[in-house]
Amino acid sequence: MIYYLLLPFVTIGLVVLQATLADIFFSGWLTLELSLVVVIYAGFRLELMQGMILALMTGFVFDSVSGSFLGLFTLIYLNIFLLSFFVSLRIASEKLYLVALFSLICSLIESFMLILLYRYIFEFDMMSNVLMVFVPQALLVGVLSAGFFHAMRKAEGLMYGKTIQSQQRTGTGGISAKA
């Protein structure tokens, strides 16, 4: 219950923080998508209902703060969460390079969805931003996610003595993390 009570505040804090940091480091050139990394992390760690609510909330707050149309990032984050949730059955989060690669792909998917939505809804071509914005942003998300997953694993170890990934999602169904 505490999770659901704290979630709005945490997501607001997260989205505002990433907007502020992006403004400082990239001066509006790139978006520092910590929120996307958190959604991917939720896909690997949280239960379906918890994760979906987190993705919805994060996407909604991001829509509100970034000034885009309500539901745009809500829909994108929800899809990315679901993708992460199902991929987590195949990939173990201990393999950081896989996590980074998957996050990079998620970011590219997000960009692809944005391009498509803008192309067909607003008839606005965003292809010119692919090399200058979307690819560097995807690389940044990949690096950030590896760091974030590593840090969270350490934090989980300190708090619970072990990671909190559920038994069903250890990646043993596909690419194994175990040597």
Add this chain to the structure above:
Amino acid sequence: MFFKNYRTVILVGAVIVAALVLLSYSLKRDSGESVVKNLALEAAAPVQKIFSAAIKGVDNAWERYVHLVGLVEENRNLKNKIAGLQTDLILYKEGYQEAQRLQKLLSLQEEHQYEFIAARVIGREQAALSKTIWIDKGSASGLKPGMPVLAPPGLVGRLTDVSWHSSKVLLLIDENSNADVLVQRTRVQGIVRGAGSRGCVVRYVSKMEDVKEGDLIVTSGLSNIFPKGLLVGRVSHVGHMDVGLFLQIRVVPFVDFTTLEEVMVLAADQRNISQKKKPAK
């Protein structure tokens, strides 16, 4: 039974549909006003303020750090600049002081209406037995032995040896130096003589005369060497000995002989100038 088996799929589908409906609704009502959006923005504003304040603090600290890093180089450059400026300042100060001194020399010329020849001190001889200075003008400039030498505010001495381009000035404090003087207040006459480091003494003033400490001593003009009225010094001590007829008068010269850099040689006084201007018919 169906709903129980496909509960997850139905839930996911419902959420996706809800997101799509939200997007469609938002696109359809492109008014920019939405209660939920406004609520989210209202909640985000204080958080934004807190983050902005915190990051501004960090940013300021970082800027200060960067400033400190550049400070060493800047400090070095500034030190070099200060050294250059100090050199310039010394030069300017030197020029200013020289201008001040020359101005005083010029004022001396204007006060006395004499014909002066300015000269620069090029050496000094301050031995126990001899108090002289060398100047950079000689007979080529019209100087002759015996000419009085002045510096603001008074008498310096007289020329003794004159070569073509330099001359020797016997200072007033040399023990071989003598000049006819008088006490300005009482017009009592005497002869001032050099006393080395003690300054000068005035001799041959009777014990009956009125001379006090602080009286001004000026040249009397009797010897035809020094014109009348040139400042010599101030009485610092008056001694009445039991034996002897004369007072013991010590005089502190007005001129500081240790700091002389430029002097004026009195080439001709007003009378001679007038005579030069009006040739004899």
